[in-house]
Amino acid sequence: MRQSQGIEPGGRAGAPRTHTRYRAAAMLAAGALILGACTGGSSDGSSGADASAGGGEAGGYPDAQITFVVPFAAGGPTDTVTRLIAEPMATELGVEIVVQNVEGAGGTVAAEQVANAEPDGYTVLMHHIGMSTAPTLYPDLPYDPTEDFEPIGLVTEVPMTIIGSPNFEPNTMEELLAYVEENIDEVTYANAGIGAASQLCGLLFETATGLDLTEVPYDGTGPALDDLLGDQVDFMCDQTTNTAENIQSEAVKAYAVTTPERIEALPDLPTTEEGGIGDVAVTVWHGLYVPGGAPQEIVDALNSALLVALQDENVISSLADLGTAPVEQDRATPDAHAEHLQSQIELWRPIIEEAGVTAG
Ligand code: MLT
Numbered sequence: 001m002r003q004s005q006g007i008e009p010g011g012r013a014g015a016p017r018t019h020t021r022y023r024a025a026a027m028l029a030a031g032a033l034i035l036g037a038c039t040g041g042s043s044d045g046s047s048g049a050d051a052s053a054g055g056g057e058a059g060g061y062p063d064a065q066i067t068f069v070v071p072f073a074a075g076g077p078t079d080t081v082t083r084l085i086a087e088p089m090a091t092e093l094g095v096e097i098v099v100q101n102v103e104g105a106g107g108t109v110a111a112e113q114v115a116n117a118e119p120d121g122y123t124v125l126m127h128h129i130g131m132s133t134a135p136t137l138y139p140d141l142p143y144d145p146t147e148d149f150e151p152i153g154l155v156t157e158v159p160m161t162i163i164g165s166p167n168f169e170p171n172t173m174e175e176l177l178a179y180v181e182e183n184i185d186e187v188t189y190a191n192a193g194i195g196a197a198s199q200l201c202g203l204l205f206e207t208a209t210g211l212d213l214t215e216v217p218y219d220g221t222g223p224a225l226d227d228l229l230g231d232q233v234d235f236m237c238d239q240t241t242n243t244a245e246n247i248q249s250e251a252v253k254a255y256a257v258t259t260p261e262r263i264e265a266l267p268d269l270p271t272t273e274e275g276g277i278g279d280v281a282v283t284v285w286h287g288l289y290v291p292g293g294a295p296q297e298i299v300d301a302l303n304s305a306l307l308v309a310l311q312d313e314n315v316i317s318s319l320a321d322l323g324t325a326p327v328e329q330d331r332a333t334p335d336a337h338a339e340h341l342q343s344q345i346e347l348w349r350p351i352i353e354e355a356g357v358t359a360g
Contacts, residue, residue: 003233058264060074061121061298069125071110072192073220074101077239081156081286082126084319092305097253103219105359106195108141119291121298122283126148128286130195132344137330139192139360145345151337152288152302155310158324159283160201161243162272164235164253165228171347173255173275176235180211189213190224190236194359197284198224202235203355208279228252239284240323241264258282265323287337299334307332
């Protein structure tokens with residue numbers, strides 16, 4: 001499923017969403033309406049900019065709508081972060097930014113689409129930690145994350161939380177572990193497919209506990225959380241950008257946060273270490289990319305706008321409410337991003353290989 005929503009320079013991307021099933025439905029309807037008002041893009045989501053500019057000179061860039069491709073469903077954590085930073089970036093760049101959700105195969109469908117797009121700066125990928133796990137998870141990955149993209153800069157690093165549906169029996173991590181073990185054939189674990197952060201966290205949970213979970217894959221944890229709120233799946237591990245508000249309002253059961261220390265937005269939530277599964281430790285970093293071969297001037301223009309967006313007061317306070325923060329400015333550079341991507345590929349490869357998980 002694909003959706004686009006325009007963010008005009010100086011416009012409002014919309015406040016981060018609380019995930020009730022009703023709110024998500026309203027948001028999808030709103031997205032469809034705004035799409036109708038966007039005249040700059042073509043139906044396939046391409047920019048409408050002069051393709052002859054691609055890979056050549058960056059002169060005048062940008063002078064047309066830019067598409068930010070999000071590899072998971074609308075209303076989920078990647079979408080939320082993207083819309084937050086797209087707003088000040090659109091203002092800074094002076095053009096409209098359209099967010100396009102291209103779901104599928106744990107984020108790899110979107111990444112392949114952007115890898116094959118014109119390197120003209122009008123198609124930008126927002127991706128997360130999945131950019132570093134996909135090369136190990138997908139033996140036939142149709143792109144190389146380090147060769148086929150130009151990194152623009154890191155954006156944020158988001159803690160994950162282990163949560164349960166409102167009527168799921170366990171109330172604590174200790175109870176969760178005992179309950180899952182006793183009911184292993186019935187319990188369901190939601191994730192966003194192989195390559196998603198929620199899948200990686202589940203893999204760490206399985207390795208730490210020796211339990212083999214029954215996974216229910218979704219196009220993103222936005223729709224997964226909607227089903228969890230409706231008691232249609234039992235538990236999941238998801239980013240605070242998607243779960244913090246529902247944990248604070250006690251709309252879900254919350255068991256642990258996957259950071260070494262408790263976090264300010266959820267001070268009562270124990271860490272996985274406190275819960276006895278300290279190896280379930282992961283934060284979900286996000287970054288922007290353009291297709292490989294994009295001119296340096298385009299990379300620089302997007303990076304400058306990103307650096308401004310990460311200092312935007314609305315971005316900082318919204319991310320704080322959602323349990324995270326923008327990365328420091330010296331990490332939001334193309335070089336720091338490239339180094340981080342490479343080191344994360346190396347970090348996760350042996351862990352995934354040992355778990356024996358592949359998409360093949
Ligand atoms: C999403 O945006 O739906 C998530 O980032 C999915 C995930 O990686 O778990």
